[in-house]
Amino acid sequence: MGLDVGSKTVGVALSDALGWTAQGLETIKISEEEKEFGFERISEIIKEHEVSKIVVGLPKNMNGTIGPRGEASQFYASELEKLFGLPVVLWDERLSTMAAERVLLEADVSRKKRKKVIDKMAAVMILQGFLNSQI
Secondary structure, eight states, rough: OOEEEOOSSEEEEEEOTTSOOOOEEEEEEEETTTTBOOOOHHHHHHHHHOOOOEEEOBOOOSSSOHHHHHHHHHHHHHHHHHHHHEEEEEOOOHHHHHHHHHHHHHTTTTHHHHHHHHHHHHHHHHHHHHHHTTT
């Protein structure tokens, strides 16, 4: 399972059984401010899809340092590990949202629709990047 963690949403992607391709599943609404992280829904997805590993996008600065969003992703990943006991991998996602935006623009998806699927698409980019590195 691949996750693109933001302050208001978490994009979710899953791989096929062989671990070759990533498909977008959904976008979970969360509230970082109110400490609502969507872990209940993530638990349901893990059980329903027999998830064995979680890949969390780690947004690094272009110079490789980790800023506030990266620290938030690290926190989220450590909470996932504690809650579910699954291996959690942090994956450099510096350009995943930009790449997802470009794919959606090239597909001529309207701005309104892009906003709804961008996090899910970014999760696909994160998970696919990780899967490709395993080959």
